Amino acid sequence: MLLRKHFAGVGKLASTVITSFLAVLIALAVGAILIAISNQNPVDAYRALIDGAFGGRRAIAETLVATTPMILGGLAFAVAARASMFNIGIEGQLVIGSLCGALVGAADLGLSKWLYVPLAMLVGGVAGGIWGAIPGVMKAKSGASEVISTIMLNYLAFRISIYMVTSAGAWLSWVDPQLQATKKIAPNARLPIILDRTRLHAGFLVAIAAALILWYVLFRTTFGYKIRTVGLSRGAAEYAGIAWGSTITKAMFLSGLLAGLMGASESLGLLGRHYDNRSGYGFTAIAVGLVGRNHPIGVIFAGLLFGVLRSGSNAMQAQAGTSKELVLILQALVILSVSALASLEYLRERRARTAAATPTAAAQPATGVTA
Amino acid sequence: MTDSARPNAVEMRGIVKRFPGVVANDGITFAVRQGEIHALLGENGAGKSTLMNVLFGILSPDEGEIFVNGQPAQFHGPRDAVNAGLAMVHQHFMLVHRFTVAENVILGSEGSGIRLDRDSTEQRVSQLANEFGLRLDPKEVVENLPVGMQQRVEIVRALYQGGRTLILDEPTALLTPQEVDELYVILERLRSGGSTIIFITHKLREVAAISDRVTVIRRGKTVDTLNTADTTASQLAELMVGRKVSLQVDRPVGNPEGVLLEAKHLRLRGRGALDALDDLSLTVRAGEIVGICGVEGNGQTELVEAIAGLRKPDEGTIEIAGRDVTGKNPVDLRRAGLSYIPEDRHNRGLVLDFSLTENVMLGNIDERPFSRNGLVDYGEGEAVTEQCMKLYDVRAPGADTIARNLSGGNQQKLIIAREMYRDPSVVLAVQPTRGLDVGAIEFVHKQLVAQRDAGKAILVVSFELDEIIDLSDRILVLYQGRIVGEFASGTVDRATLGLLMGGRGLDEREPINAVA
């Protein structure tokens, strides 16, 4: 009976999957044009990309390593989007999460790894959650647009990160100002490697688990129901007595939590320290969320796609000479593509459903942000 | 005096306009003479606004012809209509709130050149306004003006654009009585100046006060065109609401018991500065259906918001079964035994992108059997939904269908099913059969009566007079935020109700020209 529920919306599912698929295809096609304009062979370039991503055991492991933050970031964007909140602050939230998780690890607290790893991850996640909740509270209380507040908090996070790993070295022994990073994270706080002779760490499992848990929370709990209601119809939420302000704040906390885990898993799992570095993954997360249509399972696949792009891009550069920054452009193209197709999808449906009305100002079309 | 040798200012012949599911204008034919004030009278949904939107070029007719000053006209947009000498003052003003009076008046008609010479435009606007006795300060910012003055800005803009025929859509809808009188004087002056005026209304008082002739529209068709002087208010009221056979529900007499819902002295601000609810009190007893009739805009929205917990009344109290529930939120109200069938099924009653099951849970998500300890029980939810669908004849492929894909009628039935499933003690039903076909209407009415017989207190708010008459044990007439009439069913006729809804008193049987 529950399975039936899943297969029910097959028609709608098909159309959203097709939209995402088409959008990615269009973006790749434009990318191919760009490669061609640069006097390279798109076929070679994309072949190198696939090769780099899947050619061999270590390559696949690297792809999964690259996929881990993509999935977590996409989940972060998705859960906020479900509440109709636009979280551009994932970049800052992940920096905070990475910093805090790494500091806990670098403090060398002498705990057993069964305690230390979850603790460090938890601290990273909660720190990110708080950073994400701030714009939520601001919007709930004063209507301040989360677009600006999240971006400002990004820059503040960067400032805090720089400060903590440089100037704070004067009073904090857990950082290494020479390297502009924290001290090395204690071995017991590191996320264990799950595939020997590779860099694939348990963060990947955290990402998959997070996706499944988020799916469960969104679609099987009353909390998730309320988030979705608030995001789809504020009027209906009011009618149902669901508190809009506290719901969006909680959703933003959850979003920041996932972003924090994203950052923490990079430093605790992959890098071994928190480096003061802008990865840009917070913005890739937006593309991942949009392509995954803000659905946790969709995000897994979209995250994998971007993981492939990232891990294959080095090979693409080495073998075909295409600069790996192409991936950044592809990211933007994907977002443009998805938003265009989603809007056209929405407008087409609306025209087919026009009811008797005197013309009123057209409502803001669906953001393409919720599936 | 009108000169019948001149061509009609406006003539519409056989206008048909269809929308999915409804024929808004079904072969309407009427003509407006030069220099007259012509009223277009009809209830909500009769098709008057659609007709004027067709005339003004906002909509294009499916069939029919339009003539302006004897010339055939085909308008592709408001600009064409304006060029032909028509001007429209919309019910919801098309004014830029932050602009001054002068800026609004000249918008779109500024003349050539880049520079905007404020001083000379303000002078010209003043001059034009004074010509017609409209006192306006061109420098004043529109949003600071009272509604009556805002309307004058729209009128002056119409004149500035060179409009010879003015179309006014429900012009007195948002005016105070004094502003209404001032408007009449302005219209008289405009007529003396040679303008032709068409105004759309549902208020008999206006028709009496100012029009030369009146065309009555009902359900998309022209009923008749009469000289105002030759008719009475009650005659018009009958024409407006119709003598057709209503859906007679076999309704045995109810057996009302104790008071379950009581509102006392409610006062609540509306959109503007005025009170939308003005010392309103009512009671509903167990086992009775109380129907509130009235024309839209007389406080229904605010009354519903107050009772449903969406807004707290500024003054007054609301009690359910003796417990004070004033200002409580919807969740608490539901627990207190209230169910609410909202007027807006798309933005309140349903989340269109949810499945039917998820919609049945709306408002009840934290209750058994829909959830336990924060986990949603879709199995139970689906079972309940399927039950609801069966009981209320909701036609859909399954409980997992997305609500957006249901027809309006089925959506409404699902909402009603959900609200009744809670076994409430008080039911607030607003426009419960809007958009439903005859069979569904009958079904819903039967259900409401059955709930009444089961001892519930039912309050129905509707703009369909027939529905109120058919359903109610007691009828209350709402006009400008107060209850102006209360009748037991069977003791009042449509004409009387129409009069009260239109703001006329009960003794107005004399010819219509005798204005109080």
Place this chain on the structure above:
Amino acid sequence: MSDFFDIFLLKTILRMAAPLIFAAMGGLLSERSGVMNIALEGMMLIGAFFGVVGTYYMHNVWLGVLVGVTGAAVAGLIHAFWCITLRADQIVAGTAINLLGSGATVFLLSRIWNQSGQSPKVDRLPMFWGTVSILTPVAFVIVPIVWWFLNRTKEGLHVQAAGEHPQAAESVGINVNLYRYACVVMSGVLAGMGGIYLSLGELSGFSREMTQGKGFIALAAVIFGNWNPVGALGACLLFAAAQALPIQAQAKQVDINTDLLLALPYLLTLVAIAGFVRKSRPPEGLGKHATNR
């Protein structure tokens, strides 16, 4: 103390303010016409980059300015097309333009010069008064021009109407979409000038992510200034002062941790939008479309 507030500080404030003012005026035009524009950052980057590219290939810094402005205008056109014609979500579209800006500039940086961080040095625009670029007074002059355009011309009235009540504007025959397109493209031009200020006016080259969030601060200035040119100018000066303080502190070797001082502009913006928002009045038609038949 008076030693701290000297001419150098004033010049620094002017230098910091100029790019903000350019971008803010662009954002203002766009938003007043009814289109949300969070893409100022990307447009600035594109302007900065293509300005350098133009100067490099044409060996003339003024031609470089032209190329830069054209590139940014194209970005504006893309944003306009997505928001107005395709009716895509305006914030998503703006984010995409920003990512396109940072991605494309970095990509081309490596393609053209094989560099990953910085372009080679190119000619710089002339300066006066020592360290003040010639574009600085241009930025300040733009403010009254924008004010005059909006408040004293027929077209400006139409733009305002498009942004406040697109439906009313359409009903009197104004082509709302056309005005919006023009304003969004213009916002690209102006934001591009802001970027050019940074690359050709000061640095004499492009370095990746050189705008450092100035585009977003400019948008915050528009909001803080209540969508009013003079108000936005004031906000820009305020944010510029916040950016100038750490520079001045370093120059005067004041013993304050500059890291935290550098956070000041962002913190200030947060406080501004949190506290001020209740009284803020965006154009009523922002994000809304005119009717279509």
